[in-house]
Amino acid sequence: MKKLINDPDEVVSDALRGMDAAHDDLRVDHDLKIIYRAQPKAAGKVGLVSGGGSGHEPLHGGFVGPGMLDAACAGEVFTSPVPDQMMAATAAVDTGAGVLHIVKNYTGDIMNFEMAAELAGDDVRVETVITNDDVAVTDSLYTAGRRGVGVTVLLEKIAGAAAEEGQDLDAVAAVANKVNDGGRSMGLALTSCVVPSAGSPTFQLEDDEYELGIGIHGEPGRQRLEMAPAAELAERLVAPILEDRSFDNVIAFVNGMGGSPLLELYLMYGEVRRLLDDAGIRVARSLVGNYITSLEMAGCSVTLLEVDDDLLRLWDAPVSTPGLRWGA
Amino acid sequence: MKKLINDPDEVVSDALRGMDAAHDDLRVDHDLKIIYRAQPKAAGKVGLVSGGGSGHEPLHGGFVGPGMLDAACAGEVFTSPVPDQMMAATAAVDTGAGVLHIVKNYTGDIMNFEMAAELAGDDVRVETVITNDDVAVTDSLYTAGRRGVGVTVLLEKIAGAAAEEGQDLDAVAAVANKVNDGGRSMGLALTSCVVPSAGSPTFQLEDDEYELGIGIHGEPGRQRLEMAPAAELAERLVAPILEDRSFDNVIAFVNGMGGSPLLELYLMYGEVRRLLDDAGIRVARSLVGNYITSLEMAGCSVTLLEVDDDLLRLWDAPVSTPGLRWGA
Amino acid sequence: MASTEVTRTDLEDWMARFGSAVLANRDHLTALDSAIGDADHGGNMARGMNAVAEALGTLDPDAAIGAMFRTVGMTLVSKVGGASGPLYGTFFIRFGGDAADAANLDGASLAEALDAGVQGVVARGKAQAGDKTMVDAMLPAMTAMRAALDDGATVAEATAAAAAGAVEGRDATVPMVARKGRASYLGERSAGHLDPGAASTCLLFEALAESLGSHG
Amino acid sequence: MASTEVTRTDLEDWMARFGSAVLANRDHLTALDSAIGDADHGGNMARGMNAVAEALGTLDPDAAIGAMFRTVGMTLVSKVGGASGPLYGTFFIRFGGDAADAANLDGASLAEALDAGVQGVVARGKAQAGDKTMVDAMLPAMTAMRAALDDGATVAEATAAAAAGAVEGRDATVPMVARKGRASYLGERSAGHLDPGAASTCLLFEALAESLGSHG
Numbered sequence A, B: 001m002k003k004l005i006n007d008p009d010e011v012v013s014d015a016l017r018g019m020d021a022a023h024d025d026l027r028v029d030h031d032l033k034i035i036y037r038a039q040p041k042a043a044g045k046v047g048l049v050s051g052g053g054s055g056h057e058p059l060h061g062g063f064v065g066p067g068m069l070d071a072a073c074a075g076e077v078f079t080s081p082v083p084d085q086m087m088a089a090t091a092a093v094d095t096g097a098g099v100l101h102i103v104k105n106y107t108g109d110i111m112n113f114e115m116a117a118e119l120a121g122d123d124v125r126v127e128t129v130i131t132n133d134d135v136a137v138t139d140s141l142y143t144a145g146r147r148g149v150g151v152t153v154l155l156e157k158i159a160g161a162a163a164e165e166g167q168d169l170d171a172v173a174a175v176a177n178k179v180n181d182g183g184r185s186m187g188l189a190l191t192s193c194v195v196p197s198a199g200s201p202t203f204q205l206e207d208d209e210y211e212l213g214i215g216i217h218g219e220p221g222r223q224r225l226e227m228a229p230a231a232e233l234a235e236r237l238v239a240p241i242l243e244d245r246s247f248d249n250v251i252a253f254v255n256g257m258g259g260s261p262l263l264e265l266y267l268m269y270g271e272v273r274r275l276l277d278d279a280g281i282r283v284a285r286s287l288v289g290n291y292i293t294s295l296e297m298a299g300c301s302v303t304l305l306e307v308d309d310d311l312l313r314l315w316d317a318p319v320s321t322p323g324l325r326w327g328a
Numbered sequence C, D: 001m002a003s004t005e006v007t008r009t010d011l012e013d014w015m016a017r018f019g020s021a022v023l024a025n026r027d028h029l030t031a032l033d034s035a036i037g038d039a040d041h042g043g044n045m046a047r048g049m050n051a052v053a054e055a056l057g058t059l060d061p062d063a064a065i066g067a068m069f070r071t072v073g074m075t076l077v078s079k080v081g082g083a084s085g086p087l088y089g090t091f092f093i094r095f096g097g098d099a100a101d102a103a104n105l106d107g108a109s110l111a112e113a114l115d116a117g118v119q120g121v122v123a124r125g126k127a128q129a130g131d132k133t134m135v136d137a138m139l140p141a142m143t144a145m146r147a148a149l150d151d152g153a154t155v156a157e158a159t160a161a162a163a164a165g166a167v168e169g170r171d172a173t174v175p176m177v178a179r180k181g182r183a184s185y186l187g188e189r190s191a192g193h194l195d196p197g198a199a200s201t202c203l204l205f206e207a208l209a210e211s212l213g214s215h216g
Ligand SMILES: Nc1ncnc2c1ncn2[C@@H]1O[C@H](COP(=O)(O)OP(=O)(O)O)[C@@H](O)[C@H]1O
Pocket: A078, A079, A080, A107, A108, A109, C033, C037, C038, C040, C041, C044, C045, C081, C082, C083, C084, C085, C087, C121, C124, C125, C126, C127, C132, C133, C134, C135, C180, C181, C182, C195, C196, C197, C198
């Protein structure tokens, strides 16, 4: 393993030190590994707390700031954070209007957020939205259910805008659920990644293979296939999404897993766009880049989110975070 | 080679198709591979044209937009663009106030921009700034001179702001030269990268080695060293910069080479920051992320830029490009 | 012949042995989790048991068994994260809740406390037998321990039986197709691999049997 | 015995042979550039010579040698980029400029045109002998060709001498420490590798010698 790190067990704390130093508009609780806005939101507005394992940067800490999250709880690499973090973050960001928890659907994340809610009691009104947009998981009866992946980014932006405009907790939770309901994702990997504390790649792929249907934790996918040109890869990602739900007018999001050059992500976006054009789907907005990653994994995912005027307005609203910023 | 591409010889055109589709505020001349603002700048303002080999994304195309470049000429991967591109871009963006060419110091880039100027004649007033901030190249008498690396990003932002506020060509060129004079960079690689048309890694590094003093073209560096913790790597990058020039108040920029997770870049930033604190150098602004890359190379570079109030004001001015965006 | 009573000291020894076993098997647990998960189970358990050792080191020496295991459980909940943090955390919290103020346990009350822990894991994770999780090591362990106690076994014999049951249950996870946790995303590809959580559960029951090996 | 005159057809054959040689050596040139550069010299030259073939295919068949090589040079300038595009582009533009309206060349005027090309490369790139560039193949090629012509050699003999000189010059780049172009960044580490541009220059002179191999 070669990484820009010191002690593998201290990667997250060391990185948070750098993140704190780099961003004056963030405040980091280093003991609890929570990233907050330096300038808390105005009283009476709903707070947004998310969190998850580290290694997906900029998600979630890079999405803390005006127009998006109020706090992000950072777990160890690929390990969900612990209830203490969510309890502290929830108490800290509540301005009286309640707090939305944004949780990606993984057993560990679900259980730790759940325990946080149980342990917190009734001091703060909490609603939870669980993202589960990954169409690679086809059988939700005999699995832990679909994973939360790319839609989480779009949801944090859109729900953040709803909270910022002063919508109440029920309304913010409703818009969040609407985003999750209207979003679908599918990913592939060309390489595995190396969890620092493990020290070697989580899986091995031959030079002529790729993994289809991966999540964001370096875990193998549903299927190992022979490497193919971008046009075919795009089809492998888009087809199952379109089979799962019909789309009319979308935000189209090509996300890098962390190790693929931006040049290739744009190239994939061109292929995805061609497929959407062929399917008669209008693209209202686009997002291309590394937003929800799996350390240095090479590969990408495609997320489509059906949008109406309301969601588009919230998407276009100003946002000012290290990872996503416009209009401000 | 496994990449998200179709034909290796069509990577740049295919990626530009995706970039065009993803960004409504950009216009792409696909024949000449030039990225323009969709909305040209107001008459009377200086135009900024840059360009270089592809594979460094978001540089340069991702820096086209209000507050930064007017046009970027995309060469083949790691190959400078051709004079026809620079001639066309220069003619297109000139509003009568002249055009600044921003050129990274590489033999190919210099010669192609030079030929463009020779072939263009006197229709448009052109000034050229050449970035050469790479302290890894110690001997400029017996080399092609220092390479243009990280400073190019900062320069395009700052000179772009100067042009946007209506400074004339001489003033914009002067501020650009001031940035280049006040900036220094040093980079390292943990892995090589794969040029698509070559198909295999440009160099091989063992699992316990890194290359110190690399550029941005996947070329080997000056020295191959035994892998070390981030704290030591940071020192290897910062020390030669501080030996080369004294710094007082800086923009500190940790740039990813494309294949290192953002988590690690933040971690490196924390280490760099510690060294700057120790050296009594104030950090006025920070930038951490993948801005001038070398395809999927793992590694990073550090750039320090000495700033005064004038440069800071220009740095803070609104910018709205795919790669760098704030205040707008 | 040694005491039939299980003391707090015995249970501290259990935790110490489990902690050592986790550290010794850290890479092994991570390797198992690499095959069908996300390569962190060894690191998670090691981080947790290191924190437990620290917490127990500063615990009031007069604390009852219940309080002691509430500390163990809360420490795991607070330090581990992932799936295993809440699951093992809940296991020990419920174990402690059942043991409550008891100063010592006998075979029956030990089995009852363990059962409470296992039921906590099932309630928290909603896994059933055959889902390829730690539950597949826990349930056979408890079945074996109950059967031994019903046959009049000593505490040492009963916990040895539990450990053997856990090992059997762990090995039986190999052909299973996972239906819970991360491994479930692999579908059929999860078959052929041993479940990492079942492996750490074996270490737990083996440590218990070792700690109580001389108990009548 | 064949003509002593070098015709436009001969020079078209030169370009065709050079193009084929570049395509056949594409991977080799890239491999050389991987060692001390950025792994694109083969791709650059191939892209350029493919474009040249296309441009010559549509060129006015009555165009003079000068116009023909201006097209070759401008095509390389327009399609290659990098260091080699302007350098080989300038080479051919100057070659054409020297040949101008001539319908045919003899040995002396061919050498003069080649010399003009080489001087163009030197003017553009400012490399000196020993800097480990294509110039290190070009200069010995021209020295050898001049010496042969001075000794009364035929065009065939003179261009064969030029090719041999280029090969010698190319091989002499191996121990050199690069002082120009990308390889110069490697400092001492550039020694021990053959310069890719010197290798492509050999192909150029070898192609010329082959095209004119039967000329008196
Ligand atoms: N719903 C569940 N019920 C019981 N055990 C589970 C459940 N989900 C996962 N596990 C256990 O947790 C283990 C994985 O733990 P760990 O790797 O530490 O957490 P994570 O899966 O979050 O990375 C699995 O091997 C399995 O035994």
